Amino acid sequence: MSFSKWIGAALGWSFGGPIGAIIGMALGGIVDAFGNGSANTVFTEAETRQGNRQSHQSQRTQPGDFEVSLLILASIVIKADGKQDQRELDFVRQQFVGMYGKERANHAFRLFKEINKQQNISTRQVCLQIRQMMEHPSRLQLIHFLFGIAKADGLVTNDEVSVIYTMAGYLGISHSDYESIKAMFYESADTAYKILEIDKSATNDEIKKAYRTMAKKYHPDKVLHLGKEHQKGAEEKFRQVQAAYEQLQKERGF
Missing domain, CATH: 1.10.287.110 (DnaJ domain)
Incomplete structure (x- = not known):
């Protein structure tokens, strides 16, 4: 599957709002992946899916929306301590290879690297959009994955703990649920x-x-x-x- 087809399939409700703005900027950085025609196709497909999801907000989160949310939150956590450790980046890639297979993981990581270049991502706005659209068990899974990223370099720093704690609050995760996952x-x-x-x-x-x-x-x-x-x-x-x-x-x- 080409990158343009993958991204068109991946974006649903996550194409709108603050997450959509982040993804739009990331796609702008992958200029070699799109001609005008293919880019228009991707955005049309994504907008159609977004409209369908907005009319059925009780529908469960789709894998692509979870995937995109995960990429953005992972980027925020990795940059929390002011530096990016290669082990953390490798962990993200390995997790995606394990979950999705090499081809799909390569597409995801390509998008992740572009997201990672953005400096002014609003943690609050992104998390509130996820909270509105994503059911609780999936949000718990996001927090578990984020602690795995933070631990990938062998040490979870106070900055990383702080940003994941903040995310958990915005995501509507209770203190006890947060402490349970952290203890793992x-x-x-x-x-x-x-x-x-x-x-x-x-x-x-x-x-x-x-x-x-x-x-x-x-x-x-x-x-x-x-x-x-x-x-x-x-x-x-x-x-x-x-x-x-x-x-x-x-x-x-x-």
Whole structure:
């Protein structure tokens, strides 16, 4: 699939609003990919999809809209500490290759590099558009992926934590959900409790109840509509919830 066809298929509701402006600027930087005719085709297709989605806002997020949202938020996180580490860029590429295959990943990374050149992306405006159009389980998946990017160089900096925390707030992610996902990337004495969104004073019955709640919240089927490529990340969250519960079972002997 050519880049022009890929981008035309990828953009739905994300073509409008502040995200649309960012993508428009990025496409402007990929001048060799478009003649006037192919560019017009891409934008016409995207605008048509956007109009269809606006009339059905309750419809679930499509893979292309999730993908574009992920590229923009990843760019913001990577630049949060004032420098771009090659390991973080490699992580983004590897994740896309693993999810989409080499050809589609190359298209995505090409767009990502152009997005990454933009200096004045409004985190608030982008996140509010995502919050309005994207359902909660998919937004949780975005936060999980962003922590993975931040951890790719071996260290999550305070600047990166701060920007992901800000994003989570704008995205409508609760503090407890944010701390649960964050704990999946840190090792501490109370990591298992944080993942299950409880504290150390919880009873065994409360731990069991918390596990059932978190297993339901992070079940991979929650993002089934995004395609099997995005279920891998959801499965990782689900496994960490299971591991946290099994650790507490072992420690408490129940």
